Amino acid sequence: MPLKADLDAIDWKILRELQNDGRMTNVELSSRVGISAPPCLRRVRRLEEIGIIRGYRALLNAPALGMDVVAFCLIGLHHQADNELKTFAERTRGWPIVRDAWMVSGESDFLLHCVASDLGTFQTFVIEELASAPNVDTVRTALTIRRVKDEGLVAFSAS
Amino acid sequence: MPLKADLDAIDWKILRELQNDGRMTNVELSSRVGISAPPCLRRVRRLEEIGIIRGYRALLNAPALGMDVVAFCLIGLHHQADNELKTFAERTRGWPIVRDAWMVSGESDFLLHCVASDLGTFQTFVIEELASAPNVDTVRTALTIRRVKDEGLVAFSAS
DNA sequence: GAAATCACGAAAGATTCTTGCGCGCGGGGA
DNA sequence: TCCCCGCGCGCAAGAATCTTTCGTGATTTC
Numbered sequence: 092m093p094l095k096a097d098l099d100a101i102d103w104k105i106l107r108e109l110q111n112d113g114r115m116t117n118v119e120l121s122s123r124v125g126i127s128a129p130p131c132l133r134r135v136r137r138l139e140e141i142g143i144i145r146g147y148r149a150l151l152n153a154p155a156l157g158m159d160v161v162a163f164c165l166i167g168l169h170h171q172a173d174n175e176l177k178t179f180a181e182r183t184r185g186w187p188i189v190r191d192a193w194m195v196s197g198e199s200d201f202l203l204h205c206v207a208s209d210l211g212t213f214q215t216f217v218i219e220e221l222a223s224a225p226n227v228d229t230v231r232t233a234l235t236i237r238r239v240k241d242e243g244l245v246a247f248s249a250s
Numbered sequence: 251m252p253l254k255a256d257l258d259a260i261d262w263k264i265l266r267e268l269q270n271d272g273r274m275t276n277v278e279l280s281s282r283v284g285i286s287a288p289p290c291l292r293r294v295r296r297l298e299e300i301g302i303i304r305g306y307r308a309l310l311n312a313p314a315l316g317m318d319v320v321a322f323c324l325i326g327l328h329h330q331a332d333n334e335l336k337t338f339a340e341r342t343r344g345w346p347i348v349r350d351a352w353m354v355s356g357e358s359d360f361l362l363h364c365v366a367s368d369l370g371t372f373q374t375f376v377i378e379e380l381a382s383a384p385n386v387d388t389v390r391t392a393l394t395i396r397r398v399k400d401e402g403l404v405a406f407s408a409s
Numbered sequence: 410g411a412a413a414t415c416a417c418g419a420a421a422g423a424t425t426c427t428t429g430c431g432c433g434c435g436g437g438g439a
Numbered sequence: 440t441c442c443c444c445g446c447g448c449g450c451a452a453g454a455a456t457c458t459t460t461c462g463t464g465a466t467t468t469c
Contacts, residue, residue, distance in 0.1 A: 111307070133447085191399055235353065244309070415467090417465095422457105429453105431450085
């Protein structure tokens with residue numbers, strides 16, 4: 092997985108299109124980026140193989156699935172030694188309510204993106220699991236009201 | 251977009267599979283969930299039409315694309331009247347560095363997920379755009395060190 | 410109990426995927 | 440300058456997939 096891959100303008104167009112619609116057919120994609128289907132497919136395969144494209148995901152509507160609570164938690168630990176950080180990171184992977192987690196620098200050590208069916212479930216999780224976990228010092232919570240912007244991870248210029 | 255759709259066990263399996271691999275072919279998907287291809291495709295189309303599936307997205311490797319800085323910003327506003335919130339929400343949509351944004355309740359009013367090519371770009375954005383924006387009171391920043399967990403938005407039981 | 414509704418699965422045509430191959434373009438080296 | 444080589448595109452064809460149509464069986468409704 093090279094940290095710097097040489098991508099031309101067509102590669103960037105492919106990435107932009109697949110970030111907007113990851114299920115687009117290859118012929119549609121090739122038409123949009125201006126080449127024929129076979130080289131387009133070869134480029135996509137290459138981008139997958141070198142790790143530029145990490146995978147594909149359906150985006151789900153959490154409220155419609157009965158997941159009414161989306162929240163972020165900022166966690167501060169008592170001790171930030173390397174193995175302590177790894178231990179907590181491993182713990183987050185065992186909590187289904189935690190969907191994404193980041194180790195961060197700043198006022199907190201971890202940021203957790205949480206989804207739960209209702210407020211009671213989330214509060215129980217925060218009190219009985221999160222705040223009770225070893226080495227956890229502070230837990231700050233931000234309940235989401237609504238999503239305001241939802242683009243892919245990488246921005247593309249308007250070319 | 252009904253808030254409560256009636257989904258059976260097969261629908262849930264479909265959602266789980268497509269959340270893990272949104273580009274899976276329909277025959278592969280139908281095989282995994284245990285039905286034949288035509289009804290499987292009809293179910294996927296239905297899930298898309300009623301808004302359970304919001305779309306599909308390729309997941310990109312930001313560092314490999316020269317995006318070395320991923321950070322979260324917690325924003326507090328001076329005034330939280332409805333039109334003030336809408337104004338700031340609209341502003342976030344015009345900032346390419348901001349990839350996702352949430353309106354939140356708690357100590358802050360907004361949480362921004364930001365991606366930039368380097369620290370200088372990000373700092374310039376924070377100082378000259380974010381903190382300088384009208385009505386912005388506080389800006390707290392958490393630079394990410396690494397991603398610790400990365401699942402889809404919705405958790406599925408092990409069935 | 411009869412009729413209607415619903416969803417599944419087989420079959421077939423249309424579309425897409427995937428591979429193999431020939432061509433043209435651009436970059437060294439004699 | 441000319442030749443050779445490597446790279447990537449696009450055509451074409453076979454394989455796989457998508458998508459629709461239709462018949463059947465199960466469940467529900469009246």
